[in-house]
Amino acid sequence: GAGVSQTPSNKVTEKGKYVELRCDPISGHTALYWYRQSLGQGPEFLIYFQGTGAADDSGLPNDRFFAVRPEGSVSTLKIQRTERGDSAVYLCASSVDGMSYEQYFGPGTRLTVT
């Protein structure tokens, strides 16, 4: 079946602009996770949704970052006033539910802030 998809695959934006990154999880998966991965690093946790609600958003670096999942399926990660330090690959993962520890990852969105 279809895996986790993320759009766009690449995004180049200017410093100070607003961007939205989209994640479409595996159908029926109730848990959704956002991570950020910089070159040579492991994924860095950002936020975890169980259904429509953010169960843990402690990884969001500051208030420029926000994520939503209004219908419990597709999620959007929103970054305001982008900075060059936001450049990274943003990964989305989903799992069957919050008790299923096996996460399935999308291919990521490579964000470059110039």
Add this chain to the structure above:
Amino acid sequence: AQSVAQPEDQVNVAEGNPLTVKCTYSVSGNPYLFWYVQYPNRGLQFLLKYITGDNLVKGSYGFEAEFNKSQTSFHLKKPSALVSDSALYFCAALNAGNNRKLIWGLGTSLAVNP
């Protein structure tokens, strides 16, 4: 602080030889442990996990890992390496009593030489 360590940045093995990618963890409580693989320009793929039970767990593509509680290790192994196994491997841990936030190692680049 909780952490996962992968002491080797890179591992080189000849095709057909056994391979080991090392991982140690420092997580309170009973850890849940995972291995993921990342191929170039592709998302992270789940390989295997240890939750409870037999210390030797078998996963995808012929990989296995051994949980060693006394050494706080979870090394990834494969009896006979393939060139196609060349990729970046990540170990991750989760304190199941806490939240769904995975703690990641920095990754080990595996190169299998023909």
